[in-house]
Amino acid sequence: MEPNRTVGPSYPDRHAELVKRCQQGERRAQYELYQQYVKAMYNVCLRILNHEAEAEDVLQEAFMDAFSHINSFRGQSTFGAWLKQIVVHRAINHLRSRRLELVDIESHRLGEDDGLDYADTEPYDEDNTLLEVERVRKAMQQLPEGYRVVLSLYLFEGYDHEEIGNVLKISETTSRTQYLRGKKRLLELL
Amino acid sequence: MKKDNLERFVRDNREAFDDKEPPNNLWQKIELGLDKEQPEKEFPFRQIHKDPSLNGGARLGSRQIGWPLLDWRVAASIAVLLLAGAFLYMNQKYGVTHQPDVVAASPMYAKEVVQYTRLIDDKRAELKQMTEDNPALYQEFATDLDRLEKSYTSLKADLPQNPNQEMLIQAMIQNLQLQINLLNEQLRVIQRIKQQTHENPV
Numbered sequence: 001m002e003p004n005r006t007v008g009p010s011y012p013d014r015h016a017e018l019v020k021r022c023q024q025g026e027r028r029a030q031y032e033l034y035q036q037y038v039k040a041m042y043n044v045c046l047r048i049l050n051h052e053a054e055a056e057d058v059l060q061e062a063f064m065d066a067f068s069h070i071n072s073f074r075g076q077s078t079f080g081a082w083l084k085q086i087v088v089h090r091a092i093n094h095l096r097s098r099r100l101e102l103v104d105i106e107s108h109r110l111g112e113d114d115g116l117d118y119a120d121t122e123p124y125d126e127d128n129t130l131l132e133v134e135r136v137r138k139a140m141q142q143l144p145e146g147y148r149v150v151l152s153l154y155l156f157e158g159y160d161h162e163e164i165g166n167v168l169k170i171s172e173t174t175s176r177t178q179y180l181r182g183k184k185r186l187l188e189l190l
Numbered sequence: 191m192k193k194d195n196l197e198r199f200v201r202d203n204r205e206a207f208d209d210k211e212p213p214n215n216l217w218q219k220i221e222l223g224l225d226k227e228q229p230e231k232e233f234p235f236r237q238i239h240k241d242p243s244l245n246g247g248a249r250l251g252s253r254q255i256g257w258p259l260l261d262w263r264v265a266a267s268i269a270v271l272l273l274a275g276a277f278l279y280m281n282q283k284y285g286v287t288h289q290p291d292v293v294a295a296s297p298m299y300a301k302e303v304v305q306y307t308r309l310i311d312d313k314r315a316e317l318k319q320m321t322e323d324n325p326a327l328y329q330e331f332a333t334d335l336d337r338l339e340k341s342y343t344s345l346k347a348d349l350p351q352n353p354n355q356e357m358l359i360q361a362m363i364q365n366l367q368l369q370i371n372l373l374n375e376q377l378r379v380i381q382r383i384k385q386q387t388h389e390n391p392v
Contacts, residue, residue, distance in 0.1 A: 068227055
């Protein structure tokens with residue numbers, strides 16, 4: 001993980017201040033931190049779990065967890081990175097409770113054919129980009145769970161394969177192959 | 191989209207991917223959860239929760255980060271609530287408190303009995319309300335109903351010492367059904383009377 005990639009707007013000082021107030025148990029500061037991060041973290045959960053209600057539950061637990069253990073946060077990384085670790089871990093554990101298996105069995109479901117192919121034109125105008133974002137998101141949702149998780153962590157959360165291996169309790173090599181296959185499948189879907 | 195472009199695309203448009211709005215009531219839930227938690231005391235076993243690798247280090251052990259710290263009081267109140275809920279549910283279903291002897295004799299029929307008696311109570315209330323302006327009529331109706339009610343009560347009284355309980359309960363249920371039919375009939379009559387006075391006001 002790039003330890004300094006913050007999520008949301010980054011006001012290092014103000015956040016450090018907020019974190020300090022949280023450590024003294026101030027509810028308002030907790031709320032402000034929550035406001036800063038809830039949206040980004042919710043989207044992290046959604047990508048990993050692909051299920052709104054579960055994402056909501058996991059997010060709730062993660063925030064409670066973070067606030068009740070905020071004294072163990074020593075500021076070696078940004079608060080956002082620290083929080084994200086908790087969120088990701090909880091999401092993965094939740095998946096595991098759903099019996100995540102990184103296997104290659106998958107329903108070969110082709111999404112609706114969008115018909116559009118931006119193979120060579122790099123879309124840089126606003127609408128096309130948004131459309132592409134939506135398409136990538138849809139394709140992600142259609143991936144088999146194992147691929148989806150690895151791609152979420154690598155592509156979106158900036159984890160490297162060693163870290164993914166640790167989180168998912170698989171080898172680095174497995175993570176790599178999963179990622180490559182997942183990416184291939186994603187591109188096919190696109 | 192070209193293969194090597196995917197990573198760049200995601201990186202360049204990372205913000206756009208985070209556009210789903212979290213639910214509004216989430217903070218309330220979190221706040222509730224935090225309020226339930228005890229301020230952390232330093233018990234030796236609490237050290238388990240102090241995962242040192244959480245201090246911003248990239249590695250996390252394989253251990254799950256702690257539970258929200260539920261203490262026994264929370265657990266106890268949850269248990270009490272669950273028990274109370276279960277009791278109310280069973281009561282709703284079998285009406286143990288309303289029909290203890292029937293439940294004891296035959297739980298299978300108890301539910302039916304409870305449902306009917308409840309229906310009868312409702313309909314009686316309705317009847318009373320509909321005939322407010324006509325007490326004579328209500329009296330008449332009530333007499334018929336009370337007759338059925340009496341025979342039901344005597345059946346019920348026989349229940350504990352009767353050897354053939356199932357038969358008796360079936361008789362009780364039949365009686366209740368009669369009461370319901372009678373009530374329905376009476377309500378219909380009132381309805382008709384009301385309609386007529388409505389159409390031809392005296």
